[in-house]
Amino acid sequence: MKRILITFCVLTLTAGAYAIDNDKAFDDPELQARYEDIIDEVRCVKCQNQNIKDSNALIARDLRREIRRMLGAGMTDAQIYDFLVERYGDFVLYRPRASGKTLILWIAPALLLLGGAFMMVQIVRRRMAMPIDDDAAEQG
Amino acid sequence: MVRYVTLILAFAMLVGVFWVGLQQDPSKLPSPYIGKAAPDFDLPSLTHPDQRVNSASLEGQLALVNVWATWCVGCRQEHEFLMQLATANPLPIYGINWRDNRADALRWLQQLGDPYVASGFDEDARVGIDWGVYGAPETFLVSPDGIVVYKHLGPLTAAIWERDFVPHIENANGAQ
Numbered sequence: 001m002k003r004i005l006i007t008f009c010v011l012t013l014t015a016g017a018y019a020i021d022n023d024k025a026f027d028d029p030e031l032q033a034r035y036e037d038i039i040d041e042v043r044c045v046k047c048q049n050q051n052i053k054d055s056n057a058l059i060a061r062d063l064r065r066e067i068r069r070m071l072g073a074g075m076t077d078a079q080i081y082d083f084l085v086e087r088y089g090d091f092v093l094y095r096p097r098a099s100g101k102t103l104i105l106w107i108a109p110a111l112l113l114l115g116g117a118f119m120m121v122q123i124v125r126r127r128m129a130m131p132i133d134d135d136a137a138e139q140g
Numbered sequence: 141m142v143r144y145v146t147l148i149l150a151f152a153m154l155v156g157v158f159w160v161g162l163q164q165d166p167s168k169l170p171s172p173y174i175g176k177a178a179p180d181f182d183l184p185s186l187t188h189p190d191q192r193v194n195s196a197s198l199e200g201q202l203a204l205v206n207v208w209a210t211w212c213v214g215c216r217q218e219h220e221f222l223m224q225l226a227t228a229n230p231l232p233i234y235g236i237n238w239r240d241n242r243a244d245a246l247r248w249l250q251q252l253g254d255p256y257v258a259s260g261f262d263e264d265a266r267v268g269i270d271w272g273v274y275g276a277p278e279t280f281l282v283s284p285d286g287i288v289v290y291k292h293l294g295p296l297t298a299a300i301w302e303r304d305f306v307p308h309i310e311n312a313n314g315a316q
Binding site: 063 | 166167169170171172179239264265268269270271272274275
């Protein structure tokens with residue numbers, strides 16, 4: 001039993017080692033860091049709940065290759081994101097840019113929070129207006 | 141009373157959101173190119189490697205650009221329809237043979253028929269990326285002045301053709 005448990009733990013804890021793209025793309029640690037940041041931010045358009053870092057889909061491989069090429073060619077992060085959004089739309093970025101079309105995505109959480117706060121205030125106010133002791137409540 | 145009305149309204153809004161939201165297929169992304177110029181491309185021809193299939197090939201005519209590959213099941217499904225379409229010939233069909241193997245692709249055209257005026261051979265998917273392709277088959281309708289009028293993702297069928305393409309084609313031909 002103990003052995004099974006240990007095996008299980010080892011397998012679980014080392015799952016990260018099976019990441020798709022372990023090869024170092026660049027010798028320059030700064031470029032490598034930028035590369036890893038970018039592929040972390042870009043959605044695999046075919047397998048939508050993965051970023052292209054985690055995906056082994058063909059399109060993810062192609063996009064990784066293009067991003068390596070662009071980084072190698074000295075393009076800035078902003079230029080690379082522009083390249084991707086131009087071709088695949090806002091959806092390709094996990095954090096889409098604020099624009100007319102994506103505005104609702106960005107303000108919805110704030111609106112929901114405000115709505116919740118408003119409801120809470122209403123409820124608290126109503127309860128505060130209630131009589132405090134039980135006798136009064138029964139009579140009232 | 142006000143409370144119930146508010147609750148019912150809130151519920152109705154939720155129903156509305158889900159009604160619309162759940163009927164959309166999130167795997168089908170809108171192409172950012174619709175209404176914009178089709179990306180420039182220049183590929184060797186699949187069947188005649190010394191010739192080019194490029195943006196100039198499409199110019200001056202309403203054309204269909206179909207992204208296909210031999211490994212793509214949906215492409216096999218729609219091939220018969222493409223053959224019918226090529227026979228009826230309402231407009232020229234150009235192919236982009238996407239991340240494929242030339243020998244396989246040639247055999248496919250030989251065995252199943254070749255509906256394309258010409259196919260560009262996009263072996264390393266450079267042009268595919270430029271066109272925002274992420275899953276074959278994809279079909280673009282490109283106007284004579286090079287604007288992407290419509291894009292369909294997934295296998296074409298006669299029903300989809302009638303519903304989604306024919307109105308755009310009639311529109312474009314009427315405008316000429």
